[in-house]
Amino acid sequence: MDYVVLEITSHALDQHKLDGVPIEAAVMTNLTQDHLDYHKTMENYAAAKGKLFALEPRYIILNRDDEWYDYFDQFVAGEQKMTYGKHPEAEAQIQRVKLYRKGTEADVVLDHQTHLELATALPGEFNVHNMTAAVTLAYLLGVKLQDIQEGVANVEAVPGRFERAVEGVGYDVIVDYAHTPDALDKLLTAARKIAKGRVILVFGACGDRDKSKRPTMGEIAAKNTDRIFLTDEESYNEDPDQIRRMIYEGIERAHGDAKTTEIPDRRQAIERALGSAQKGDMVLITGMGHEKYRIVNGQRLPWNDSQVVREILGQEKAE
Numbered sequence: 001m002d003y004v005v006l007e008i009t010s011h012a013l014d015q016h017k018l019d020g021v022p023i024e025a026a027v028m029t030n031l032t033q034d035h036l037d038y039h040k041t042m043e044n045y046a047a048a049k050g051k052l053f054a055l056e057p058r059y060i061i062l063n064r065d066d067e068w069y070d071y072f073d074q075f076v077a078g079e080q081k082m083t084y085g086k087h088p089e090a091e092a093q094i095q096r097v098k099l100y101r102k103g104t105e106a107d108v109v110l111d112h113q114t115h116l117e118l119a120t121a122l123p124g125e126f127n128v129h130n131m132t133a134a135v136t137l138a139y140l141l142g143v144k145l146q147d148i149q150e151g152v153a154n155v156e157a158v159p160g161r162f163e164r165a166v167e168g169v170g171y172d173v174i175v176d177y178a179h180t181p182d183a184l185d186k187l188l189t190a191a192r193k194i195a196k197g198r199v200i201l202v203f204g205a206c207g208d209r210d211k212s213k214r215p216t217m218g219e220i221a222a223k224n225t226d227r228i229f230l231t232d233e234e235s236y237n238e239d240p241d242q243i244r245r246m247i248y249e250g251i252e253r254a255h256g257d258a259k260t261t262e263i264p265d266r267r268q269a270i271e272r273a274l275g276s277a278q279k280g281d282m283v284l285i286t287g288m289g290h291e292k293y294r295i296v297n298g299q300r301l302p303w304n305d306s307q308v309v310r311e312i313l314g315q316e317k318a319e
């Protein structure tokens with residue numbers, strides 16, 4: 001085994017769980033509001049992530065378009081630092097993006113001279129940034145350009161990340177893990193660009209986590225969808241009614257209450273959303289992604305959004 005790719009959490013870094021682990025390369029995709037129930041402030045969150053880059057890995061790859069770029073740019077790489085994004089100074093510059101329902105094309109120029117035409121089965125402009133981060137790392141590690149292109153082309157859909165739950169029903173049903181304001185905004189922006197019809201959203205928020213993001217997510221939903229089904233996600237030990245109330249405050253603030261239906265039961269909410277969908281629409285079910293369980297009232301219950309969709313549409317038997 002030559003490399004191990006890890007998604008390292010801010011919690012693990014803050015709790016020194018990576019101490020002693022040699023880091024060949026560190027990649028920063030972005031820093032947006034999340035985990036503030038633990039870190040309290042974005043500055044503390046950034047400092048926790050920064051511990052990875054303070055280890056002076058051989059390579060550092062940074063998103064030049066991210067608002068926290070300057071903070072992470074302070075760290076020194078052991079050998080080389082490289083940036084990516086649409087910014088004119090990005091060293092892996094995204095120059096052209098073409099979005100499709102089932103994939104994306106992009107042109108990336110490396111070191112202001114090497115041109116790569118890339119195609120991926122992953123839809124959405126946010127995936128272009130993620131793809132370019134991976135391409136930049138591969139380039140620094142000396143992977144051949146042809147192998148990079150082929151690797152990108154061969155990437156299959158990631159479970160719970162813009163995952164198509166079903167095919168052949170006349171409209172798109174997408175399951176996505178988006179559970180932060182930034183992730184939801186990027187997902188809905190992508191949906192707006194590729195959906196032929198309406199964008200219909202089924203969503204809620206997790207209990208016992210950062211409460212401040214709930215109204216913000218409600219506003220984002222109201223501004224970027226045609227229809228909202230507000231429902232429960234994972235309440236853990238928190239009152240699910242209170243969670244929905246906080247989201248609804250944001251929906252009302254953005255004048256989205258007229259297009260919102262509140263259905264606490266998640267299965268019923270999904271069923272109503274599917275029932276309302278017409279040809280060309282896109283139904284987005286967010287928050288749970290690939291998860292196989294939900295924690296409700298302290299109990300761990302079997303659950304998977306994609307499986308529930310297939311059960312409702314008669315493509316899979318209920319367990």
